[in-house]
Amino acid sequence: SQQGEEDPQALSIQEGENATMNCSYKTSINNLQWYRQNSGRGLVHLILIRSNEREKHSGRLRVTLDTSKKSSSLLITASRAADTASYFCATTQTSGSRLTFGEGTQLTVNP
């Protein structure tokens, strides 16, 4: 089964609005990453946050990590139509080395 579960499964917003996606996981992790995927293409790495970090920023992206709740959120500010894509969280467990992906959130940004 997937390590990560994402919420919501789908999100539709207007350009300029903020988009927030959440990810929950089950076991202790070393780090958590967020990836983006345009339809039928490969994934693109967005940001990596380590288990000892609580918040990280990259451009219009803000990621938070709460290890006590085993959850993370990805905030995209001032969204653009080009942000339309699927967003996945991925975790590396403390006991392993592989990345395990969540089910993804399909974000649609309407112009």
Next chain:
Amino acid sequence: KAGVTQTPRYLIKTRGQQVTLSCSPISGHRSVSWYQQTPGQGLQFLFEYFSETQRNKGNFPGRFSGRQFSNSRSEMNVSTLELGDSALYLCASSLEGGGDEKLFFGSGTQLSVL
């Protein structure tokens, strides 16, 4: 630097056939991982290769196999294809692997089994 290259981009096969997919990692990357992506199961880890050795393996039947060459290029093979093997197969590379690095993905091979 060139990105991760996967060939072919699309593939159509019939049940019972076998297929070989190829992945060329970013120059200097020694770890190559393979993932299967389907609408129902999402992204499932197949295996990871590092320095020509399989370092990690997911829960897939033995029909799924792979290998890595001395130049870090990797191939995966699926024998006796089933309808359920229809999926987007993604390859990803990183410098050393191990889960603490970001992965660089290819565009994938879309396999359709008829």
